[in-house]
Amino acid sequence: MNFEGKAVLVTGGATGIGKATAMAFSDAGARVLTASRDAERGAAFAEEMRAAGRNIEFVACDLRDDGAPEALIAEAVRRLGRLDVLFNNAGIHHRFGTLETTNAHWAETMALNVGAVFMCSREAAAVMKDQGGGAIVNMASDLGIFAEPEKVSYCTSKAAVVQMTKAMALDLAPHNIRVIAIAPGDTFTPMIEHKIRTLGLSLEDGLRWLSAPVAMKRLAETEEIARAVLxxxxxxxxYVTGTTLSVDGGTTASGPGGQRPAAED
Amino acid sequence: MRFDGRCVLVTGATSGIGAATAKTFAAEGASVVITGRNAERAATVIAEGSGKAGSIVFIAADLRDENAYEPLIAEATDRLGRLDVLVNNAGILHWAGSLETTPEQWAEAMAVNVNAPFFLSRAAARLMKAQGGGAIVNVSSELGLYADSGTTSYCTTKGAVVQLTRAMALDFAADNVRVNCVCPGRTLTPLLVGAMTQWGVSLEEGLARRREWMPxxxxxxxxxxxxxxxxxxxxxxxxxxxxxxxxxxxxxxAGPGGAASDRQSGAAPGGSGAGA
Structure with missing residues (x-):
């Protein structure tokens, strides 16, 4: 896949899947701008990329702020000169059930996982329309397709992304702008590592526990998600638009028993 | 190249999507076996696809015949030396609604569109498992996801392929054999052109009609x-x-209205109201 001459914006791009995707786009020839609300980590990331000779810039941006999506797209166009690809990767994951989810949790999840994705896409689409086309890839999740307990705001927001992707794809098809979502399963990122530590498990035990219900018996590497995004x-x-691609090692294809053969029930 | 040294079997590959797929695999370095019922058309695909990085050979196979499945995998593997990728592309489409579908049409659709992918995939997956991995791609259809009137057997079989894909993916996930499915929309192939001819519609008219509702x-x-x-x-x-x-x-x-908006149909301008 060749992205020579293409300009790419990745939100939530200083770590995990965003970082791997930014690097993959850069390896494929694109000029990349990544955004993250963590200015310190972003600066370190930008320095690391510069040292490696990669064409990846960084801008600090908190997409929960009013007007931030509009400002981010304007900044991307200012720095890159154009915008061919937007990867809406930034998201937040509050692990609380229905009774424990506060108004603040709910509002933050909706603002970042749904609102900012819409606003960034709308602003980017206006630029892409004038350019003659483009592609927008939204970060959904396997939890946008099925649900798990104690993640109500996250599950709701990711399902919204799946449906928003369809609606935007229809609106933007006449302008040669494709809108697609990706629904990864659990991926080996710093966020997952943090979750394992929080649960008081060793990394090895934690990964075995998380892999148990996955048909392929392992988590995704960030590079595997990045290649699907590319x-x-x-x-x-x-000719692919409006759809959601599962990259989950078979998780969505299986029922709640996971990969356990029915004969063992 | 992505498929250097890989061995690929594509069924129903003497025209349309199968032929394009075989040629693209060959261009990216693969050794490809194509199957079909028409040796003459196969020769054209071989002529167009060979001389690039990979190669294409033809094995005649009629996938309506259940005795063809195991021997086809055996012969393809014999010709290629191994099998890394199977593309279950062969399919048959009868334009017949529920009342018009004959037992023969139903049986033929089930055989080519469902039985063949299952038995070919099973035989291929056994080999792939022994080899350490592989990939199977089933060609379903948009009519495996939603239905259209007047083609009951096709919709039913293509829906079955979606679920067959999931079930086989789970059975072979631990063996590093991936099973996935693509659901194409209307594609410019002899199948579509033939259907339009059958309806007495010119290609241009037929495409113009589709453009009205295609996003x-x-x-x-x-x-x-x-x-x-x-x-x-x-x-x-x-x-x-x-x-x-x-x-x-x-x-x-898109819903049944396709890409047409309320605004286009004159029903309502952009605006707000109470949600339904």
Whole structure:
């Protein structure tokens, strides 16, 4: 996949899937701007990329702020000169059930996982329309397709992304802008590592526990999600729009028993 | 190249999406076996696809015949030396509604569209498991996700392929054999052109009619579906299994009104009201 001459914006791009995707786009020839609300980590990331000779810039941006999506897209166009691909990767995950979820949890999840994705996409689409086309890839989740207990705001927001992707794809198809979502399963990121530590497990035990229900018996590497994002954003996917691609090692294909054969029940 | 040294079997590959897929695999370095019923058309695909990085050979096979499945995998593996990718592309479409569908049409659709992918995949997966891995891509259809009137057996069989994909993906996930499915929308192939001829509609008229409700205002080129199949078969999709990937220009996500908005139909301007 070749992104020579293409300008790419990745939100939530200083760590995990965002970082791996930014690097993959850069390796494929794109000029990349990443955004993250963590200015310190972002600056360190930008320095690391510069040292590695990669064409990846960083801008600090908190997408929960009023007007931040509009300002971010304007900044991306200012720095990159154009915008061919937007990867809406930034998101927040509050692990609380229905009774424990506060108004603040709910509002923050909706603002970042749904509102900012819409606003960034709308602003980017206006730029892409004038350019003659583009591609927007939204970060959904396997939890946008099925649900798990004690993650009500996250599950709701990711399902909203799946449906928003369809609605935007129809609105933007006449302008040669494709809108696609990706629904990863658990991926080996700093966020997952943190979750394992929080649960008081060793990394090995934690990964075994998280992999148990996955048909492929392992988590995704961030690079595997990145390669799927690149495909969806590329001309190889020129007739793919509005859909959600599961990249989850078979998790969504299986029922609540996971990979356990029915005979063992 | 992505498929250097890889051995690939594509069924129903003497025309349309299968032919485009075989040629693209060969261009990316693969050794390809194509199957079909028409040796003459196969020769054209071989002529167009060979001389590039990989190679294409033809094995005649009629997938309506249940005795053809195991021998086909055996012969393909014999010719190729191994089997890394199976693309279950062969399919049959009868334009017949529930009342018109004959027992023969029903049996034929089930045989080619469902039985063949199952038995071919099972035989292939056994080999792939022994080899340490592989990838199977089933070609379903947008009509595996929503239905259309007047083609009951096709909708039923293509829906079955979606679920067959999930079940087989789970059975072989631990063996590093990935099973996925692509659901193409209307694609410019002899199958579509033939249908229009049968209805007495010119290609131009037929395409213009479709453009009215298609979100992207065009049908797919066979190459566009081939490239999606290539992705699912490639290492780029290493964590993708049991998935159904629509390549339909947005048709399966739109409701029955297709791409037409209320505004276009004159019913309502943009505006707000109470939600339903």
């Amino acid at each position: 495909f969806l954003a590329s001309d190889d996917a020129s | 992207m205002k065009r049908i797919a080129e066979a190459d566009e579906i081939a490239r999606v199949i290539m992705f699912l078969a490639s290492d780029d999709a290493s964590f993708v299994t049991g998935a159904t990937l629509s390549a339909d220009g947005g048709t399966s996500i």
